[in-house]
Amino acid sequence: MFIPLLGLEFIENRKERERETSSPINNASKMEMETEVSAEKKEIVVLLVGPPGSGKSTFCESVMKSSHRPWSRICQDIINNGKAGSKAQCLKMAIESLKEGKSVFIDRCNLDREQRSEFIKLGGPHVEVHALVLELSAQVCISRSVKRSGHEGNLQGGRAAAVVNKMLRSKELPKLNEGFSRILFCYNDADVENAVKTYTMLGPMDTLPSGSFGLKNPDTKSQPGIMNFFKKVSAVPAASSSSNEVTTPKANEKIEIFRVSPAKLVVPTLAFPSISTADFQFDLDKASDIIVETAEAFLPKLGSARLVLVDLSHGSTILSLVKAKASRKNIDSGRFFTFVGDITKLHSQGGLHCNVIANAANWRLKSGGGGVNAAIFKAAGPDLEAATRARANTLLPGKSVLVPLPSTCPLHNAEGITHVIHVLGPNMNPNRPDCLNNDYTKGCKILREAYTSLFEGFLSTVQDQSKLPKRINQATVLDSGEEDSERNKKFKGTIASNTKSGSVDDSGKKRSKGWSSWALALHIIAMHPEKHENIVLESSDHIVVINDQYPKARKHVLVLAREESVDGLEDVGRENIQLLEEMQNVGMKWVQRFQHEDPSLIFRLGYHSVPSMRQLHLHVISQDFESDHLKNKKHWNSFTTSFFRDSLDVLEEVKSQGKANLESEAVLKGELRCNRCRSAHPTIPKLKSHIRTCPSPFPHHLLQTSRLLARPDSSN
DNA sequence: GTTCTAGAAC
């Protein structure tokens, strides 16, 4: 509670100054003061964030009643001649008000990030954007909106509860990194009263301290990292040589360097967990009827495609019920069957090839919670979260959403899964949202809808796939025959022998000869890609492609050279021109692949002048630099200064002068400049918040020479 | 390369 008061103290000081400036006594000094103060004068855009009934309009009216600052309240519910209007109309009116020197309240729900983003863009040198979050309990909001009459949004009575509930489902609390200069959270009437005071006291020349205030229970969710090279090196072979109850088809894929792709699958297969019968406590007998009936109805539409109900345990009741009922109905057990295993490891551990898996999702489509949902999100990594977010924010019971998995996603790569279908069933558990209170008439209807929607989603992937030429899977033919445990021993030995001793300089190189152990990871993978199947995205005789373990942007892969003696750019000569060309071509292919998935991505391909890790590697990196792993000056400068040598420049230089020009490591210590507008920023967080919204085009030299790879139709 | 953390900067 002390924080809004701090704000008030701040205003008090400013008020003193304002009084002085408005004194008519000394005109000359008044002019001086005015100039000084008006140089700082800023309009404010306040986005009210809260569902209907949270008190947004009341808040605005209370402030405007006695504020000395000119305010304009922009309410989407009445903007259209007293009727509800559009977001665009609100934006237009906000711009007009700001031009007139008025600060603005955006009085609409603004509950999710996307809804807010356009308004945040109103911010600039003379406009600050604040969020005022009315986090009152859903009950309070609902009871207020149910009771009220004559509300502008015409949202009253019974319909209000449903609308409020629906809106709260897709709620995302605002964060400073969206571009707000200040966020204030209110949880009760006292908080709101304080907030009203704070904004009422705000004179035309005043500003409020920036930052986020009053947040309770901040969301501390951390992004799970992608694969860990070092852990994988020892963990993978060890795991596969032990406890696999079912078959161990690990060796099956050995001759396939390009992992399982949908075109190579003979039979499209959907693996799905039983929906609603675990945490949602749906009756198993009723659920098994619905599964069998819906599957039976769908099989004729699915051609040769298969449906597989999966559960973790051999003792699964739902599995045995479904098995028995399907058999009684004489359903083709080659096309509809049950399977015991981890749905995220059906191929690697169970030998079952599935290209689509279903997730028993939660309504927020968020990771966590346990069970299948947690397992799938964990196995798929952040790629699935991003791909899901691109399709939907929430899910209603009985519905599903089909999410294509990016080609770099571990689940795609290691298990051959191309799509995840999130599906939400009915809930019979009183401790979970939207409990149906044992209403099985409704429950069965929704569960049937859920499976229908799921199978329809799968059907759509089957139809897409049937357009592709079908190829036979050759992967089951060969096996190298080498013992995993033996391999593992040898492998560990290699690392150990390289880490014995020697002084290490700051780029991981030993001064004499050899590298620090962590700096060898890329070299080890390049030399033996077949031992790193789980992380290798592609490989040939000359190159290996992997995800950067700590990506510094939304997309960041490495093309490793497989040449033993080429540790970095300084070792490259004319004899490597073909290699450099192949690396460039492979890099371009990945750019195209990524841009096919997201056309707005922009890429550069290049090398670090002085690499930290052994083995020449080409960075293929999207230019958003949107990554929690980008943490310090060295990270930023290594990709955005002359230290980053564009692949095409390197090629030209090696062809013309036999070697590439290298930039000194000294530039890594230089100031932090925006990669678009070149403005300097004092800290990494400030730089990152700037680059999120920097509207400038990229520097001329990159745009002109196709060093920068953007889709022609992208608006950047 | 990352992680950890002391202490500078705000």
Next chain:
DNA sequence: GTTCTAGAAC
């Protein structure tokens, strides 16, 4: 008091 950097250790 919190945020952020930079250096040591790995």
